[in-house]
Amino acid sequence: MKIKSFFAASIIFAAIISFHGAASGAENAPPEGCAESGFRYEGERVILNPGAGNKEGLFLLHNVTGEAFQVTHPVKNPGASAGWASEIGPGNWSAFAAGAEDFALMCVKPESGGMKTLPCEEVLKVCGLPNPEMPSDLSGSFWASEDKELKALLEDVKSRGISWGK
Numbered sequence: 001m002k003i004k005s006f007f008a009a010s011i012i013f014a015a016i017i018s019f020h021g022a023a024s025g026a027e028n029a030p031p032e033g034c035a036e037s038g039f040r041y042e043g044e045r046v047i048l049n050p051g052a053g054n055k056e057g058l059f060l061l062h063n064v065t066g067e068a069f070q071v072t073h074p075v076k077n078p079g080a081s082a083g084w085a086s087e088i089g090p091g092n093w094s095a096f097a098a099g100a101e102d103f104a105l106m107c108v109k110p111e112s113g114g115m116k117t118l119p120c121e122e123v124l125k126v127c128g129l130p131n132p133e134m135p136s137d138l139s140g141s142f143w144a145s146e147d148k149e150l151k152a153l154l155e156d157v158k159s160r161g162i163s164w165g166k
Contacts, residue, residue, distance in 0.1 A: 028091065030127045031154060033166070034060055038128035041121040045074075046105050048098040048126075057098045058132035058144065058164055060153075061105075062125045063088040069109040069118055071096075073141075086146045088124075093153045095144040097134065097162070103141055135161035 038057050039048045050057025061071060071094065073084035085108075088094050096105070107118040138160065145156040 028062065028150065030060055030062070030125075031129075031150070033130050033164070034127035035130065036127055039126050042104075044106065044117050044119045044121075046107075046120040046124060046126055048096070048103040048105065049101050050098045050103075050128075051101075056132055056134055056139070058129040058157075058162065059096045059098060060127050060129065060150075061088065061094045061096060062127075062150075063090055063092050063123065064125050065123045066090045067109070069107055069123060070115075071105050071107055071120075071124065074104055074106050086143050088147050091149075092147050093150050094146045094148075095153055095157050097132070097138070097140075097142050097144045099140040129164040130166060132162060132164045138162065 038050060039046055039059060041047075048057060048059055063069065068087055068089045070085045070087050072086070075084065086094060105120065107120040107123050108115040109118055110116075144160060144162055145153045148156060
């Protein structure tokens with residue numbers, strides 16, 4: 001009798017865990033139309049490729065780890081290009097508008113007085129929103145919104161006059 005009770009309890013527990021996982025997974029699923037295209041992972045970096053010509057890209061970046069880290073653009077002269085680093089908390093999202101082809105981003109975490117490079121492919125999931133339209137006063141590469149839950153992030157991006165779609 002004890003074995004049957006244990007078995008039944010195990011099935012119920014597994015069902016609860018499975019349901020909870022599916023529900024939280026839906027909250028963290030990228031929005032419809034956000035495709036795994038327009039970028040590539042290369043070494044420890046992610047390279048954004050918005051498209052040929054002057055076409056801009058709009059990418060969503062999702063921290064899939066349980067720890068905060070920074071996403072930054074490696075530059076040869078950091079003093080002249082300060083401000084690229086952006087922290088993204090566990091489970092949060094950021095939106096990045098890329099106006100240049102082959103725009104590299106790195107994932108780093110402060111450690112022992114320096115920065116530890118993280119493999120972006122393991123800690124950051126990326127997708128590109130289709131056909132982004134930017135207001136005339138927004139151009140180039142910039143953080144469109146940073147470190148938010150997905151719903152708040154999308155609302156923030158739209159509040160800046162940025163749209164996307166088919």
